[in-house]
Amino acid sequence: PMTKQQFIQELSECLLNEVDSQEYHSSIEYYSNYIETEIRKGKSEEEVTMELGSPRLIAKTIIDSQLGKENQKERVSYYERRDEDADQREAQKDIFHIFWNQRELKWYEKLGVLLVLIFVIGIILTILGVAISLLVHVILPIVAILIVVRFLYQLFRK
CATH class of the missing domain: 1.20.1270 (Substrate Binding Domain Of Dnak; Chain:A; Domain 2)
Structure with a gap:
């Protein structure tokens, strides 16, 4: 009672x-x-x-x-x-x-939103990192080789 x-x-x-x-x-x-x-x-x-x-x-x-x-x-x-x-x-x-x-919003809801934002930003940065790595390690060497081949082709063609 x-x-x-x-x-x-x-x-x-x-x-x-x-x-x-x-x-x-x-x-x-x-x-x-x-x-x-x-x-x-x-x-x-x-x-x-x-x-x-x-x-x-x-x-x-x-x-x-x-x-x-x-x-x-x-x-x-x-x-x-x-x-x-x-x-x-x-x-x-x-x-x-x-x-x-x-x-x-309660503190734990704010924390959840913050963690989701950090996670999404992390994924975006990871994708950008992979894209830049791909650019530097694959695409740039291929472009450089093509430029050299074209230069040599034009040099010996004359």
Whole structure:
């Protein structure tokens, strides 16, 4: 059994930095008011918090709900963007920015993006290295031989 304060504290810790400020305050206020209302009806704090269940599970539901809303905003933004005429498209953000600006990326998401970028840049540099190596070791000697052969051919032709 938990007290109201313990319940709100755990819910607060679980929601902090996981949902936007408005959702955070709204959720904390809602559950605080709900518990107060039930206590006024004659229930104990422990009864109310037991009926509500785990604050962690409630927080997970709230977080998942907000992520669902964000994903819906991304889809709506994408389709609104496609429906606008060409002049408006140039004035507004492109689809890429609408997608990435919906929420702050977590540290591990940023790290993942950075690692993918480093990997892609590494592949590009490797391909360029192979191309330059091929140029220096194969194509340039062939071109040099062709120039010498042509020079000798023209020299002995006369």
